[in-house]
Amino acid sequence: MLGKRRIYSERWWNKKKLWILLSFSIFLILVRISKGSFYRDIYYFLSTPFWPGQSQKEILLKSYEQELFATLSQLEKDNQRLRELLSLQRVSQEDKINASVISRQTGSWWRILILNKGSRDGVEIGDVVVGPGGLLGVIDNISFLTSSVKLITSTDSKLGVWTQRENIHGLLIGQGNDSPLLTFYLKEIDVKVGDFVFSSPASTLLPANLPIGIIETIDKESSPSVIASVKLLANPHAIDWVQILKMRI
Amino acid sequence: MRLRSKLNFSVLSFLIIPIMIFWNPQFLSLMGVQPYWPLFWLLPWAIIYGPMNGLFSGIFLGLVLDALNNDYHSQIPGLVICGIWFGRLSVSRDSINKFKFGLLTSMGTLICGLVYFSQIILFSSNLKSFYLFSFAIKNIFSQVFLTGILAPIFCSWLFLLFDNRKLEVNKFRNPTST
Numbered sequence: 001m002l003g004k005r006r007i008y009s010e011r012w013w014n015k016k017k018l019w020i021l022l023s024f025s026i027f028l029i030l031v032r033i034s035k036g037s038f039y040r041d042i043y044y045f046l047s048t049p050f051w052p053g054q055s056q057k058e059i060l061l062k063s064y065e066q067e068l069f070a071t072l073s074q075l076e077k078d079n080q081r082l083r084e085l086l087s088l089q090r091v092s093q094e095d096k097i098n099a100s101v102i103s104r105q106t107g108s109w110w111r112i113l114i115l116n117k118g119s120r121d122g123v124e125i126g127d128v129v130v131g132p133g134g135l136l137g138v139i140d141n142i143s144f145l146t147s148s149v150k151l152i153t154s155t156d157s158k159l160g161v162w163t164q165r166e167n168i169h170g171l172l173i174g175q176g177n178d179s180p181l182l183t184f185y186l187k188e189i190d191v192k193v194g195d196f197v198f199s200s201p202a203s204t205l206l207p208a209n210l211p212i213g214i215i216e217t218i219d220k221e222s223s224p225s226v227i228a229s230v231k232l233l234a235n236p237h238a239i240d241w242v243q244i245l246k247m248r249i
Numbered sequence: 250m251r252l253r254s255k256l257n258f259s260v261l262s263f264l265i266i267p268i269m270i271f272w273n274p275q276f277l278s279l280m281g282v283q284p285y286w287p288l289f290w291l292l293p294w295a296i297i298y299g300p301m302n303g304l305f306s307g308i309f310l311g312l313v314l315d316a317l318n319n320d321y322h323s324q325i326p327g328l329v330i331c332g333i334w335f336g337r338l339s340v341s342r343d344s345i346n347k348f349k350f351g352l353l354t355s356m357g358t359l360i361c362g363l364v365y366f367s368q369i370i371l372f373s374s375n376l377k378s379f380y381l382f383s384f385a386i387k388n389i390f391s392q393v394f395l396t397g398i399l400a401p402i403f404c405s406w407l408f409l410l411f412d413n414r415k416l417e418v419n420k421f422r423n424p425t426s427t
Binding site for chain 2: 103104105109150
């Protein structure tokens with residue numbers, strides 16, 4: 001009777017190798033189910049000391065900037081070529097003149113900047129003036145040494161613009177204050193506070209897509225069309241240096 | 250020789266007005282608005298030389314300032330009204346003191362501002378918005394306040410210079426008169 005009894009070590013659950021095999025199989029199944037995420041997480045901790053440093057990041061960012069710049073240049077060239085074909089307003093890189101502001105009337109009835117470049121430097125009436133941020137105004141008077149810029153906040157200023165998100169056209173009218181009024185041509189339109197406003201490609205006065213401002217408030221109840229107040233990107237009260245873009249048709 | 254130098258100063262003070270407008274010193278401005286410089290010159294000039302001189306000075310000043318601003322609206326009507334009004338005060342010029350200089354220029358600035366704003370309203374039909382009215386109120390009252398504050402300094406100084414100049418011219422033309 002005693003001889004027929006199995007010894008303890010012969011039972012299957014007491015076999016060490018079997019348990020190892022079972023555990024390994026379960027591990028493999030888990031790896032398969034989790035699609036190796038466990039391995040990736042382990043690798044995350046193991047590889048931390050060898051990650052690319054700040055210099056590598058800067059190199060990548062610089063490369064990315066260069067790529068964007070190259071793309072932008074290419075697109076600008078395309079734009080110039082197409083606008084030339086369509087005989088629309090255009091500005092080339094050679095036609096930009098840097099000027100400094102020598103007089104500023106930005107708080108009263110008259111919204112004018114006087115620049116230190118005039119007809120001697122090739123500035124002409126109708127040239128567009130931009131500053132850090134975007135469009136400031138249009139040259140409306142020149143002398144031999146200076147030129148006068150009528151700001152887009154002036155009550156005489158009226159410009160064709162469009163919004164970036166939905167390409168809705170409108171007329172930007174200076175109100176004498178710092179926020180010109182944007183009058184849309186339609187009543188039922190999709191404009192939101194925060195939409196960017198650019199110069200319209202249909203404008204005969206300005207080059208297309210110059211950044212102008214951001215929609216600050218919208219009055220959808222006004223009749224006959226929707227009006228919005230625009231906060232300008234370029235601040236004429238503080239700008240000391242501007243760029244004159246010579247216009248060509 | 251002395252007379253010529255004084256004469257030059259009268260012309261020079263007139264020519265300085267556009268320079269002051271261009272300079273637009275920030276320390277003399279309120280909420281970005283500068284004082285109405287032409288009235289500092291027009292008030293003493295018109296009080297001393299009478300309404301006709303005031304009228305023509307207003308026209309000349311307006312012509313110069315309109316040319317500077319290259320604007321569709323004109324400053325001439327406001328300056329002409331002020332020139333005639335200030336000129337009519339020449340009969341009671343002895344009673345005008347520094348306080349009255351401030352008061353008169355403030356009222357003159359208010360007239361010029363309202364006349365200019367009424368032109369914007371009349372001739373720019375698409376500008377009748379709340380934003381424009383709020384801007385106009387701020388602009389006019391800042392200018393009225395600032396001009397009134399600074400007038401006693403500038404006007405009384407110019408008044409003395411123009412008055413002395415007139416006396417000297419009279420002496421020069423009629424040396425025997427007392």
